[in-house]
Amino acid sequence: MGDTVDRERIASAVRELISAIGENPDSSELASTPFRVADAYSEFFAGVGQDAAVLLSDSVPVGEETGELVLMRDIRLRSMCEHHLLPFRGRAHVAYRPGARVVGLSAIPRVVEVLAARPQVQERLGEQIAQTLEDGLAPEGVLVVLEASHGCVADRGVRQSESVTVTVASRGSLADPAAQTPIFSLLGHPEGSA
Numbered sequence: 001m002g003d004t005v006d007r008e009r010i011a012s013a014v015r016e017l018i019s020a021i022g023e024n025p026d027s028s029e030l031a032s033t034p035f036r037v038a039d040a041y042s043e044f045f046a047g048v049g050q051d052a053a054v055l056l057s058d059s060v061p062v063g064e065e066t067g068e069l070v071l072m073r074d075i076r077l078r079s080m081c082e083h084h085l086l087p088f089r090g091r092a093h094v095a096y097r098p099g100a101r102v103v104g105l106s107a108i109p110r111v112v113e114v115l116a117a118r119p120q121v122q123e124r125l126g127e128q129i130a131q132t133l134e135d136g137l138a139p140e141g142v143l144v145v146l147e148a149s150h151g152c153v154a155d156r157g158v159r160q161s162e163s164v165t166v167t168v169a170s171r172g173s174l175a176d177p178a179a180q181t182p183i184f185s186l187l188g189h190p191e192g193s194a
Helices: 007-020 033-044 052-056 107-116 122-137 177-187
Strands: 070-081 087-097 141-150 165-172
Touching (some): 052 122, 087 107, 087 165, 107 122, 122 165, 141 177
Antiparallel strands (some): 070 087, 141 165
């Protein structure tokens, strides 16, 4: 977990940040905070330097008996916005139309988790998930729908705590809006309104 994260440097930076806001980093209330933040950042950024495609390397051939679609809904998602280092949380819905190979279902949430565990923007995250599946499985099509609430929108600036951002990334046959409509129906979204 977080092998690329330098906990000592993070703790030092957090001590400086605490001082910069006018607090005493050596107070009994804050003395452990730099190390707690370093541990948290180690988790938040554990995907830095990891290759998510490795998680798809254990795919299996399926032959002629493949179903038309694989859809995994409601994958929990947590990432850190690269603009403010505030969290965004939500759900990922990942669909693919298999080509010659499929992957174990647990691999899909792992791909989402690894790609989310780095400084991100939601728009790029969806594209990275779609491209990882495209590269790793060579499916006929991929559709990734992300729904997330952003700390940078909810807790600062416009303070829209109830807003949800929806992004869509697609590849191959699932880039066609007509092919997306039944998937959006399965997700409970009206046609075309992800």
